[in-house]
Amino acid sequence: MQNRLVQHLKFNRWHERQLYASFAWLLSCLMCGLLFAAIVEFVGFHFSGIFSILSIIVLYLLGIAIIDSFRRFWMQFSFAQLCANSATCKSCGSYGAFSVRVGVRPIYVRCQKCDHQWVIGQQQRDRH
Numbered sequence: 001m002q003n004r005l006v007q008h009l010k011f012n013r014w015h016e017r018q019l020y021a022s023f024a025w026l027l028s029c030l031m032c033g034l035l036f037a038a039i040v041e042f043v044g045f046h047f048s049g050i051f052s053i054l055s056i057i058v059l060y061l062l063g064i065a066i067i068d069s070f071r072r073f074w075m076q077f078s079f080a081q082l083c084a085n086s087a088t089c090k091s092c093g094s095y096g097a098f099s100v101r102v103g104v105r106p107i108y109v110r111c112q113k114c115d116h117q118w119v120i121g122q123q124q125r126d127r128h
């Protein structure tokens with residue numbers, strides 16, 4: 001059964017959570033890189049037979065984990081920054097005066113001060 005409860009967060013809190021989550025991905029990327037280097041340094045390719053195949057498989061999986069966790073970090077971090085750049089109300093100039101529905105994209109927002117509505121988290125198309 002699907003959970004129909006939709007969580008609303010203040011924009012600043014939501015942005016903070018996005019940054020924490022993205023830095024958790026960056027940290028896991030760095031940890032995988034450290035493990036990769038430790039395996040290459042201490043285990044190396046001195047073993048033969050099944051151990052050499054196992055270490056190559058583990059290094060391959062760690063390489064995939066490094067690339068994917070860095071990709072997730074960069075996607076989430078750049079999305080959070082993109083949203084932060086467009087969080088200022090064009091009508092009254094207040095920053096982040098709206099709530100965000102968690103997990104919904106694109107983010108339709110309504111200013112709590114002047115009821116101006118716009119969409120954040122999209123590339124600006126009207127730049128020349």
Ligand SMILES: [Zn+2]
Nearest residue numbers: 089092111114
């Ligand atoms: Zn406003």
